Amino acid sequence: MTRVGELVAYPVKSLDGVAVEQAELGTHGALRGDRSYAFVEAGVDPDEASVGGGGGYVNGKTEPAIHGLRASYELARSTDATPTVVTLRRPARDGIDAAERTFALPDDRAALEAWVGEYLGYPVDLVRDPSGGFPDDREASGPTVVSEATLSAFASWFDAVADATEARRRLRPNVVLADCPAFWEDRLFADRDARVRFSIGGADLFGVNPCQRCVVPSRDPDTGEEHPAFRETFVRERRAAMPAWSGGDWFDHDFRLMVNTVVPDRSWGRVVAVDDPVRIGETVSVDDVMPTDDAHDGTRSTDGAEVN
Template identity: 55%
Template sequence: MQPPDSATVEHISIYPIKSLDGRPVERVEIVTNGGLAGDREYALFDEDGDYVNGKNDQQVHPIRATYDGETARAAAVTLSTPAQEPRQFELGAVDSDETAALADWLREWFGYPVTLDRNREGGFPDDTTASGPTIISKATINTVADWFDGIDAAGMRRRLRPNIVVSGVPAFWEDHLFAERDSRVQFSIGEADFFGVNPCQRCVVPSRDPDTGDEIEDFNKTFIEKRRTTMPDWSGGDWFNHDFRLMVNTAVPETSWGETIAVGDELTVGETVTADDTPVPAE
């Protein structure tokens, strides 16, 4: 049976502070460089200028973050850890007294100096070439959760950290949104245009409990084996030099910066074009 050529946006998450908890939103504007307003707008750095994130420090995982604000951009964050009571900090200019207090709070938890930086337009994406929102289907999340004992769909979504979850399509349908390395797949969400670039190369983070940082033994091995044996006919291409890939990285043409996407919008797949015909270079 031919898979459907459209899906519906069911969930949108942004991650105001890179590597910390996400925040669900009903609608969000696309900003400069194709990111979502408020997504990874802030990031934590150590003294060497490297990210303080789940890949580099497991102490990130026990930090709980909740956000306040009337728009997609968070106005304040409340942080807590198993050793620290919840404390709220305003989010704004990174040279403020409030930010200095937040850095002191984080230093106490990590045991070394941590600074907070901000990029209001485009944030701090993992993939600087494909800096648009990441996309996965609800069915994929459910399927991958079933590969592991003790992980439900909500827990798997927290591990994978997608921006957009779509419904109404089968597992791994989102693999329709990328093609060969020298190609891009055009698609739209509501009035906004996108290019699907590549399947996201996963790191150690999905193997860890998002609350404790504890790792599942042989997570990567199991994931790769299951991904390989469940790969649909429409997946593949020259991106799969290994099978530890899931979710789609995207880019947004400048003509769609300023557009808004929302829960309930339809995602419609368009044509596959060469990378030379897009603002996203070939890998």
């Protein structure tokens, strides 16, 4: 039986994740507290910004130096990854000394903004969305899913990727599946006009699409150094390893890995946990699982782009 091997939340968008034993599915389906905070360039409205290059977010796509920050957290509660305390470590950079500092949130927000802005060399704001967080894809804002075996396969494609743990840090999934073969998660999507119903424990989800990757997985998660010829290698190996159950009309290109999901509102508030069984249900029309509220129509939607 395929099961949940790991649950990973990213309390601050583009910073380190934290493994949790269980998590509530919050409003719009994301793990409660996942990417509940994000950095933007000072003065930028996050609801008007784009997650792509030059869009106002200070994230792994636009700012390689963000990879140099290490983060650990105290979380709101066992099922809520909203950070109440964050400890950041930064390396020496451009005349700035290496340092470590702990901030309480939200009280120390201004001090945290100044400290990170000093490291980056320009002012930033730390913004918060306590309801649905800051996913890249507002149309498929549920937890992202990949298998342990897929992470190991990805790591084998690149000499510079040490193991499945580093692969997870590069790909940044929320749900890592165990006891299944590589690319098993490709069973969780169909063509563009359909969705695949599946369950994690007692929660229903719909698989939407294979995640379109960006520059983030090509970068060393500690230094930001980019792997040469990353996309070319990825596309070649992904095509060679494509299982019989995968494919479909989402693959206009092969730079896709991991699955984006949507969570129907009836499952908001349910708790998913490590070791929960994962079961595949029927494939349904996309019209049967369209978002039920207009909060999903923001400018962050990206045709299955990576959540980082």
